[in-house]
Amino acid sequence: MSAARRLARELTKLHEHLPPGISVALAEGFQEWRMNIKVLDDNPIYAGETYQLLFRFGNSYPIEPPEVVFKQTPEHPIPLHPHVYSNGIICLDLLDRQGWSPVHNVESICVSLQSMLTGNTKRERPPGDEQFVRSNRSRPRDINFLFHDNDV
Amino acid sequence: MSWQAEELKEKGNAYFKKGEWASAETLYSQAIQKNSSNPLLYTNRANSRLKLESWRDAIDDCLRSIELMQENMKAYFYLAQAQISINHPNEALSSALMAYEMCSRSKQQTNNAQTISALVLRCKKAKWEIRERDRLRRRSVVLGDLMQKLEIDKKRDLDELDERVAKGGVGKIEASEERADIEKNASNRMGDLQTAFAISNPKELAIREVPDWLIDPITFEIMHDPVITKNGNSYERATIIEHLKRSATDPLTREILTINDLRPNIALRHACQEFMEQNSGWVYDW
Numbered sequence: 001m002s003a004a005r006r007l008a009r010e011l012t013k014l015h016e017h018l019p020p021g022i023s024v025a026l027a028e029g030f031q032e033w034r035m036n037i038k039v040l041d042d043n044p045i046y047a048g049e050t051y052q053l054l055f056r057f058g059n060s061y062p063i064e065p066p067e068v069v070f071k072q073t074p075e076h077p078i079p080l081h082p083h084v085y086s087n088g089i090i091c092l093d094l095l096d097r098q099g100w101s102p103v104h105n106v107e108s109i110c111v112s113l114q115s116m117l118t119g120n121t122k123r124e125r126p127p128g129d130e131q132f133v134r135s136n137r138s139r140p141r142d143i144n145f146l147f148h149d150n151d152v
Numbered sequence: 153m154s155w156q157a158e159e160l161k162e163k164g165n166a167y168f169k170k171g172e173w174a175s176a177e178t179l180y181s182q183a184i185q186k187n188s189s190n191p192l193l194y195t196n197r198a199n200s201r202l203k204l205e206s207w208r209d210a211i212d213d214c215l216r217s218i219e220l221m222q223e224n225m226k227a228y229f230y231l232a233q234a235q236i237s238i239n240h241p242n243e244a245l246s247s248a249l250m251a252y253e254m255c256s257r258s259k260q261q262t263n264n265a266q267t268i269s270a271l272v273l274r275c276k277k278a279k280w281e282i283r284e285r286d287r288l289r290r291r292s293v294v295l296g297d298l299m300q301k302l303e304i305d306k307k308r309d310l311d312e313l314d315e316r317v318a319k320g321g322v323g324k325i326e327a328s329e330e331r332a333d334i335e336k337n338a339s340n341r342m343g344d345l346q347t348a349f350a351i352s353n354p355k356e357l358a359i360r361e362v363p364d365w366l367i368d369p370i371t372f373e374i375m376h377d378p379v380i381t382k383n384g385n386s387y388e389r390a391t392i393i394e395h396l397k398r399s400a401t402d403p404l405t406r407e408i409l410t411i412n413d414l415r416p417n418i419a420l421r422h423a424c425q426e427f428m429e430q431n432s433g434w435v436y437d438w
Contacts, residue, residue, distance in 0.1 A: 005373065010372070062370060062371075063394050098399070102370040103403040
C-alpha cells in the first residue's frame with residue numbers, strides 16, 4: 001500500500017484547514033514531517049511556548065503507527081509532562097502499536113498531544129527519566145512502555 | 153520425469169529472483185517438456201514472459217495453466233497484465249476481476265488483494281480511455297455535420313440574395329446590409345453551437361472531488377470493494393483486512409473485530425462504481 005499517496009492527501013487537507021495551535025513546520029517528501037504545536041489555553045506550564053513534533057513514517061503507514069517524538073531546537077523546548085521524557089520520547093498509547101488505529105492521522109495525533117498537554121497539571125518528567133534518557137538506545141517504536149498512570 | 157521438472161523449475165526460480173528473465177523462461181520451458189501437466193510451470197513461465205514483454209506467449213501460458221487448473225488466481229492475474237499490455241482492456245478487466253474474486257475467497261487473500269485491486273483499477277481506466285476516445289470522435293463528427301449544415305444554409309441565403317439583386321429587386325446598399333446580416337447570423341449560430349457542445353462536456357463542469365462517503369478511511373482512496381463492520385462503518389476490504397491481521401479491533405471503536413464479521417457493502421459498492429463511471433478520467437489520477 002502506498003503510504004506516500006495517503007500522506008499526500010493528508011497534506012492537501014492540512015493545507016486547506018488546520019486546527020488552532022497546530023501548523024506544518026516542514027513536510028517535504030513522505031519520510032519525515034515536522035509539526036509545530038502550541039497549547040492554547042492558559043495552562044501556565046506551557047504558556048508562550050511552541051513545541052516541535054518529529055514524525056517518521058514507514059512504508060506501512062497508516063497500518064503501522066508513525067514514530068512521533070518532540071524535537072528540541074533553539075526555538076522549541078521539550079514540554080514538561082509526566083509522559084514526555086527529556087529526550088523528547090513520548091509515552092502515549094495512541095502511538096503504541098497496540099493503541100494505534102489506522103483511522104488516526106497526523107492531524108489527530110497533533111490534537112491528541114495538544115490535549116494531553118492541556119490537561120496536565122504536574123511539572124514533572126516521567127519516573128526514572130534521567131536513567132531512561134541515559135541508557136535508552138532503542139527507537140521509540142521498539143520500547144514497551146508500561147502505562148503506569150493512565151489517568152494523567 | 154516430474155522430479156526433473158521440479159529441479160528445473162527451482163533453477164528457473166533462482167534465475168527469476170536474480171532478474172534474469174530469459175534464462176528463467178528457458179528453464180521453465182525445459183521443465184514443461186519434462187512435465188506438461190503442472191499448471192504452476194506455465195504460470196511461472198508466463199510471469200517471466202511478462203517481464204520479457206512477450207505478451208502473446210504469456211497469454212498462451214496463462215490459458216494453458218487455467219485449462220489445467222480452474223481455480224487459478226495467479227494465471228488470471230498474469231493474464232490480465234498481458235491483456236492490458238496488448239490493449240485489450242475488456243478482456244483484461246474480466247480476468248483481473250476473476251483474480252480478485254478468487255483472491256477474496258482464499259484464506260491468505262490480503263497478500264495479493266491490494267496488487268490485484270490496483271490492476272482492476274488500471275483495467276477500468278484503460279477501458280474508459282477507449283470509450284472516451286470513441287465518444288470524442290463521435291462528438292466531433294456530429295459537430296462537424298451540424299456546422300456544415302449551417303454553412304449550407306448560409307450559402308443558400310446568400311445565393312437567394314444574389315438572385316434577387318440580379319433580378320433588380322434589391323438595391324446595392326440594401327443588398328450589402330442584408331449580406332452582412334446573413335454573415336453575422338450564421339456566425340452567431342455557429343458560435344452558439346460550439347458553445348453548446350463545449351458546455352455539454354461534463355468534464356468541464358463537474359466538480360472534481362470525491363465525496364467522503366466513497367473514500368476508504370484508511371488509505372483515503374475511493375473504494376472498489378467496500379465492506380461494512382458491526383458498527384456500520386465501511387472500509388476497503390483489502391486495507392481493513394491488512395489492519396485486522398495486526399490487530400483484531402475495530403479501528404474506530406476498538407471493539408473486537410474479526411475478518412468473519414465483515415460484510416460486503418453492496419449498495420456502497422454500486423455507489424462507488426457509479427461515481428467512477430460518471431467521473432472517470434480524473435478520478436483515476438485523483
